[in-house]
Amino acid sequence: MERAIQNPPPGFDELTVNEQIEYVQALWERIAAREDDVPVPEWHRAELDRRLAEYEAAPDAGRSWEEVEADLRASLAMRR
Structure with missing residues (x-):
């Protein structure tokens, strides 16, 4: 038997957006x-x-996180 879930829980709408995000993150954890x-x-x-098969077929085809992050940071720096 499924429970009826009140959506959102009481008091949720009174929280700030940051508190709501923290609440949802805590639920997910x-x-x-x-x-x-x-x-x-x-x-x-x-x-x-x-995706695993694609990676195993060509493990050097992608870029490292460090390379992607550096490109993103450079792109963001140019926008400022």
């Missing part, structure tokens, strides 16, 4: 802590398999 209980749709699994 509680859910993610039980990772074996979190359902993973089949299409997510298929996409992960596809």
Whole structure:
């Protein structure tokens, strides 16, 4: 039997946006802590398999996070 969930919980709308974000993050952390209980749709699994196969076929095709981050920071610096 499913429970009816009140959306949003009482008092949520009185929180600041930052507090609402913190609340939602805390909820997600509680859910993610039980990772074996979190359902993973089949299409997510298929996409992960596809990406892994793509990486294994050409492991040097991408760029490192450090390279991407440096480009993003340079691009943002030019906008300022």
